Amino acid sequence: MRFFEDMALGQRRDVGSFTFTADAIKRFAAQFDPQRFHLDEEAGRNSLFGGLAASGWHVGSVCMKLLVADAQRQSAEAAALGEEVAVWGPSPGFRDLRWIKPVLAGDTISFASEIVGLRTSESRPEWGVVQGRHTGTNQRDELVYSLLATAFVPRRTVRA
């Protein structure tokens, strides 16, 4: 993964895509969000979603899955080049999560992340605070998901 100093406002990365099958939607919903429109095709068709719809928490978790996979690819590339690999810290949270359109069974969502905020932390000088706008777009180019996330990213310069 990258260090704080490697990042610039406006940098955007495509982090990958995921097809939400009916089985995957139902499996997540059965465990975490068993509202009928996430479990049953007919209940989904009769809902505001118009079809079997993924739980919003499933969409967010899949976005996280692809972000982590992308970061791990970057780490592997850095390691292969003999560069130091940054280990990111936890996230203190997010704002402005929007489930803009339903994610229906069979939809393929492509996720991307753009850096929209960079600041240093006074209380933790070895960490930078990065704000990223994560988005998900379906196969019809419709924006379906958007989130403003915050994460702690290690700084190169302050480290001993």
Added chain:
Amino acid sequence: MTLTFNDFRPGRFGTFGPRHVTREEILAFAAEFDPQPMHLDEEAASRSMLKGLSGSGWHLCSIVMRMMFDGFIENTASLGSPGVNELRWLAPLRPGDDLMLDVDVVEARLSRSRPDTGIVTFKCAVRNAAGQTLCEMVSPIMVRRRDDAVVG
């Protein structure tokens, strides 16, 4: 009885739980959705900022969703949610935690575009058995009005 829009008034709505969280489910969720070492590997986790194995924040969110479902959404005329205004992860989810969920209604208003629908904004705070708040979230949910409330 199904809860409709009129059943949600500003103030404390309820407290739900406990929900016990096992190490196995923390590892299973992390392996599928958030395979960072701090969620998967004891040794790496002990060296992380969170100082010990912790559950994915997305796992905690998903558990909160399930606690809300079991607590009241199962019996609510819910039409889904447009999003989350703000979510803060304040302390790590640990294996063995017994979670309690406090739910407040912060606002209940009618939808401008859909007269049969209300928008109820909830504040949820999930805490462990020691009383430490792990996560706070403010999120609206669309809730159908009672049929007889829509006429006129």
